[in-house]
Amino acid sequence: MITIRLRRNGPYVIESDEATVVDWEGVAYPIDRRPIALCRCGASSTKPFCDGTHRKIEFDGGSEAQK
Numbered sequence: 077m078i079t080i081r082l083r084r085n086g087p088y089v090i091e092s093d094e095a096t097v098v099d100w101e102g103v104a105y106p107i108d109r110r111p112i113a114l115c116r117c118g119a120s121s122t123k124p125f126c127d128g129t130h131r132k133i134e135f136d137g138g139s140e141a142q143k
């Protein structure tokens with residue numbers, strides 16, 4: 077099972093050693109570190125990956141999942 081975890085006010089984190097990220101044509105991005113953090117705030121300069129900019133812009137990621 078692959079888990080995609082939302083960091084509070086931060087990126088989507090893919091918790092898998094086998095996951096790949098591909099573009100709209102199916103071409104894989106090189107993955108140089110894991111877990112993979114995907115930008116959720118829209119402000120990263122390295123999209124689709126998180127570059128930490130969410131902290132600078134004080135991104136509000138919304139609420140947690142309902143239990």
Ligand code: FES
Binds near residue numbers: 086114116120128129
């Ligand atoms: S979530 Fe980190 S830069 Fe967007």
